[in-house]
Amino acid sequence: MAHKLPELGYAYDALEPYIDAKTMEIHYTKHHQTYVDKLNAALKGHNHLEQRNVRDLLKDLYSVPEKIRTAVRNHGGGHANHSFFWPLLKKGVKFGGGAAESINSRFGSFDKFKEDFSTAATLLFGSGWTWLVLSNGSLEIMTTANQDSPLSQGKSPILGIDVWEHAYYLKYQNRRPEYISAFFNVINWDTVNAYLKSAKG
Ligand code: MN3
Numbered sequence: 001m002a003h004k005l006p007e008l009g010y011a012y013d014a015l016e017p018y019i020d021a022k023t024m025e026i027h028y029t030k031h032h033q034t035y036v037d038k039l040n041a042a043l044k045g046h047n048h049l050e051q052r053n054v055r056d057l058l059k060d061l062y063s064v065p066e067k068i069r070t071a072v073r074n075h076g077g078g079h080a081n082h083s084f085f086w087p088l089l090k091k092g093v094k095f096g097g098g099a100a101e102s103i104n105s106r107f108g109s110f111d112k113f114k115e116d117f118s119t120a121a122t123l124l125f126g127s128g129w130t131w132l133v134l135s136n137g138s139l140e141i142m143t144t145a146n147q148d149s150p151l152s153q154g155k156s157p158i159l160g161i162d163v164w165e166h167a168y169y170l171k172y173q174n175r176r177p178e179y180i181s182a183f184f185n186v187i188n189w190d191t192v193n194a195y196l197k198s199a200k201g
Helices: 021-043 054-059 066-088 097-107 110-123 176-183 189-200
Strands: 128-135 138-145 156-162
Touching: 021 066, 054 066, 066 156, 066 189, 097 110, 097 138, 097 189, 110 128, 110 138, 110 156, 110 176, 128 189, 156 189
Parallel strands: none
Antiparallel strands: 128 138, 128 156
């Protein structure tokens, strides 16, 4: 069964003015679609792998034949990361719930968390992601290069920001810190809470 682009679940302009409609449209219909297409192309003919959930493939990259491992890592990572990212975005959801309690207890305050997360995202060199993950039962901030997934390191992401230029360049050009600051206005904390709950199993 081939992988498919998931439903976005909201309009391209739903995150304006923080993330503009044109960026959303291109990011979802072009960039994400390309990861899906290239993942499907890589898995073609590998029947036992085509059946597996992309998250499971990323958790167990060494079960993927070496010949297609890099393609699965990059395009499977791109598919999984973007499928994880879209539901994290919504305007007007207040910081609260289990994730807020865990963040406050781990980082001391929301402001300290925001500062640490934003610094990590700003300093990440080149293309990649900054994450809040659950690792051995505790929260930590980490970054990955390219489309690498924390799942491949045994960590469960509960929040993430795409800091590839394609995620912000149309509106913010080289001003990545402004995009990161804007991102904090569109975090869907309901989704973060759900991701945390599922990460805790
Ligand atoms: Mn992207």
